[in-house]
Amino acid sequence: MRILVVEDEPKLADLLQTYLQAAGYEARCTGDGLAVMPLIEDWPPDLVLLDLMLPGRDGLELCRDIRARTAIPVIMVTARTEEIDRLLGLELGADDYICKPYSPREVVARVKAVLRRSAADPAPAQAREVGGLDIDEGAWSARLDGVALDLTPVEFRLLVLLAGQPGRIFSRDQVLDGLYDDRRVVTDRAVDSHVKNLRRKLAAVRPDEELIRSVYGVGYRLELGGA
Incomplete structure (x- = not known):
């Protein structure tokens, strides 16, 4: 499987490439933010390790662009540990994030975990319709009242879970179990952030309805007419 390492520190990029190749992956590196999207088009990776601070284009902008065009898993890598940066990366569609300094072995373990989730996601190629919501897991698509929902991979998994x-x-805890194999880096605030983003996208189609209800102290539920 192909891993694109986007890291502008050459020694660190070479180290990650060495560890990934030793783990059986084909890895390429770039430290230029402007080169990322052309490289993804020419050499489609199975996962992108994306540093936050890059010359040309920053990682958050690139993550937004990758999510708008593909379903390729993205792991954000950052030395900026503020919680807002972490949540912003997740809101933009990142599947995971790693804070510097880190162990290269930890990075490889995270890559394996995200790829395992990604491989498992399309397996149940089911289509369902309930209350005006159409979900096609095989095609990774969702529509509400016929309007396509532009969801990140995590938001899509969340919708599939609630609509089930x-x-x-x-x-x-049940949401975390449904979205992630490993919750080492996933906080309650991150879950709230994903729910908030999904709720906003549903509200864009049905502004007068709150389809995802928060039950204080308990969790979340999806409410659809006719469900």
């Missing part, structure tokens, strides 16, 4: 049992209350 409309009306059921899912706790944060």
Whole structure:
């Protein structure tokens, strides 16, 4: 599987490439933010390790662009540890994030975990319709009242989870179990952030309805007419 390492520190990029190749991956590196999207088009990777601070284009802008065009998993890498940066990376569609300094072995473990989730996601190629919501897991697409929803991979998994049992209350722990194999870096605030973003995208289609309800102290449930 192909891993694109976007890192502008040459020694660190070479170290990550060495560890990834030793783990059986094909890895390429670039430290130029402007080169990332052309490289993804010419050499489509299975995962992108994306540094936050880059020359040309920063990692957050690139993550937004990658998510708008593809479903390639993205792991954000940053030395800026402020929580807002972490949440912003997740809101833009990152599947995980790693803070510097880190162990290259930890990076490889995270890559394996995200790729394992990514490989498992398309397996149940099911289509369902409930209350005006159409979800096609095989095609990774969702529509509400016929309007396509532009969802990140994490938001899509969240919608699939909630729509599997409309009306059921899912706790944060159950949401985490449904979205992530490993919750080492995922906080309750990150879950709230994903729910907020999904709720906003649903509200763009049905502004007069609150489809995802927060049950104080318990969790979340999806409410659809006719469900």
